[in-house]
Each structure stands twice: as structure tokens, then as C-alpha cells.
Amino acid sequence: MQIPILERLFSSSLAQQLGPAFQRNARGVRLVAGGIVDKYHPLLVQIIPMRRCNLACTYCNEYDRTSDPVPLAMMLRRIDRLAELRSACVTISGGEPLLHPELDQILRRIRDHGMIAGLITNGFLLGKERIERLNDAGLEYLQISIDNVNPDKVSQKSLKTLNRKLSHLAEYARFHVNINSVVGSGMANPQDPVVIAKRAKELGFSTSVGVLHDEQGQLSPLSAEESAVFHEVVRIGQGIYTRINNFQENLIAGQPNDWHCRAGARYLYVCENGLVHYCSQQRGKPGTPLETYSQEDIRREFDSVKDCASLCTIGCVHRASALDELRPSRLLQIWSKGKSVSPSRSQVGSDGLRFGS
Numbered sequence: 001m002q003i004p005i006l007e008r009l010f011s012s013s014l015a016q017q018l019g020p021a022f023q024r025n026a027r028g029v030r031l032v033a034g035g036i037v038d039k040y041h042p043l044l045v046q047i048i049p050m051r052r053c054n055l056a057c058t059y060c061n062e063y064d065r066t067s068d069p070v071p072l073a074m075m076l077r078r079i080d081r082l083a084e085l086r087s088a089c090v091t092i093s094g095g096e097p098l099l100h101p102e103l104d105q106i107l108r109r110i111r112d113h114g115m116i117a118g119l120i121t122n123g124f125l126l127g128k129e130r131i132e133r134l135n136d137a138g139l140e141y142l143q144i145s146i147d148n149v150n151p152d153k154v155s156q157k158s159l160k161t162l163n164r165k166l167s168h169l170a171e172y173a174r175f176h177v178n179i180n181s182v183v184g185s186g187m188a189n190p191q192d193p194v195v196i197a198k199r200a201k202e203l204g205f206s207t208s209v210g211v212l213h214d215e216q217g218q219l220s221p222l223s224a225e226e227s228a229v230f231h232e233v234v235r236i237g238q239g240i241y242t243r244i245n246n247f248q249e250n251l252i253a254g255q256p257n258d259w260h261c262r263a264g265a266r267y268l269y270v271c272e273n274g275l276v277h278y279c280s281q282q283r284g285k286p287g288t289p290l291e292t293y294s295q296e297d298i299r300r301e302f303d304s305v306k307d308c309a310s311l312c313t314i315g316c317v318h319r320a321s322a323l324d325e326l327r328p329s330r331l332l333q334i335w336s337k338g339k340s341v342s343p344s345r346s347q348v349g350s351d352g353l354r355f356g357s
Ligand code: SF4
Pocket: 053, 054, 055, 056, 057, 060, 061, 062, 063, 094, 095, 096, 122, 157
């Protein structure tokens, strides 16, 4: 099923990576618009400074209990290399990135290069002092995924365990906060995402919702109740970040999507060993060291066809890939507007493209 490009691009949880800075300031607009005018560089990179995690969610295949932090000098070299590749937005993830003792310096290096700095965390190590340090380091957006209302043996990432951390964020964070929840088979209480989204909205955060995937990032179909919950969470968000899009509608219905995954080009996943992979669920492909990853690699992967695409649920890669399907004339329009857009101004084009608040 074909999907209208702008609907795919500017709906749902664009806030998770590209959205907040894109919406808030001219720099974000310029970075993203520049990225889409020149297609052979990454728009979004997810980088892992340590694989270790302080939790052990039973569904997770992205953590261990023993690994050491990647040494700071090595992380800084990787950030410099991402800047050389002209990456627009770098999100630090894990494992649990707040366990890295020199995270603030890594964030500062991202900002020193003019790239957008983001963080995906389980939130357990956040307190007033840690949030203030993230403010000072120049963090621009943070995402926490909350899995349930009360902790259970599958996941401790619950509204109950995180409630105090969320209040601290609402009070002290100067960066954008997005709360992500997931809908899908196997959840003990299918209505939990609705409760989570309501609390996030109360605290002034944006919300997003994803569809649970299997170990290859592929779709597990939703029941009628789960589908209704998905729509309700989107309705609660009521922002450009949480409007449902056809990509998600197709996934809810168990339908394939017709899109070109640009992983390895527009989106890079850089693991703790410094290797570039398509995404967290397709590690090993291409598995090339970042230090030698080149324009040639980016050009090759921009055009390569991924056979896992049709039932893929990985929204951030989808959004980064969707930018390349905009019309050239529209790209130039965005580019020129980006040079003068005011943070408080809202612009709605004839095709529904919107930035500003
Ligand atoms: S907190 Fe995140 S990285 Fe850690 S085990 Fe849970 S899902 Fe995996």
C-alpha cells in the first residue's frame, strides 16, 4: 500500500529524534532541510556508549550485564567521524547510557559539532542533579519508554517506578521530553499505554506509541483491543508528534508497507564496538567499522533494498527514510524557510507541512 509522503514524515512520533529541534528552532530546520537537499549523509544516528544496563527487561536483546563503558577518547573519535560524515542528529542509546561516567562530555562533543544531541534512557538514574548536568551538557531531547503502569516480571519500566523521575523532569529539564509506550501482543494489561499517555500529557511531555516487534524488528499483528488502545493513545497526544500515520495504520492492520529503507545511509546504528549496522535488529549488516565508513558506503546503502522492510516496525528509520521522497521543489522551499523561521511561528503549507508551534 502506498503512503502519502508528508503524512508519513510529519506525523506520529517525529519528536523522538528529528522532531523537537526541527520544531523548536531554525538550526534544527536547517540541519534537517540541509540533510534532505543533499541526500548522501546521515540524518539520524543512534550510537551506543555502553551495552550494559541496570535493568533486564525480558523482551530485550540490546543489553548485557557485564560490559565496560567505551573509553571516552574512542567515543569522541566516533562522534568526530559522524560529524565528518555530516550527520544531522545523534542519539545516544544503550544498554543504559546514563551508566557511562563521561556521558556529558560525549553530549558536549555532539553539540560542539553543531549536531542535534539526543538520549534514550530507561530513566532510573535521573534525579535533579543529573538532569541539571544534562541541561548543562546541551542535551536537546530525551526519550523514555514506559512499558506498564505497575512493574512486573517482564519490565520494571513502569509509571509507578518512574513517577518521581518524571516529576523531576517536568520541573528541571530544559530539553524536550518524549514518553514512548508500546502496544502489542503479550502485554499483561493492554490498557496501560492509555494511562501512561495521560500522565505524560499532564506533565507537559510529548508522547509517542509504537507497535511491538519481534527479534528481527518485524511485525506482530495487533488484536482489536490493542488496535483501539493504539488509536486512543494517539488521540490523547493530539500533536503533530502523535498523529497516526498510514505506516502505523498498516502495521496495526497487519498489512505490509511499501517503502524504501535507507538504513546504512540516512540512518546509522553504531554499536559499542564502533561498527555501523542497519539498525538495532539487523546487527551485522553491513557491520563496517565507522572509522572507514565512507561516502561510497552511504551511496551503496542508500539504494540497497532490505528484504525486511515490508513488515518492519522501526519508526525512526522509517521517518529518516521518508524525507528522501519529498519533491525537490518542496525541499528548496523548506531550505529557504529554515533560514528565517521563528521558534514561535507556525507555518502550515498547502501540503500540510508544518513547523513552529
Ligand atoms: S532498560 Fe532498555 S536496554 Fe535495559 S533491558 Fe530494558 S529495554 Fe533493554
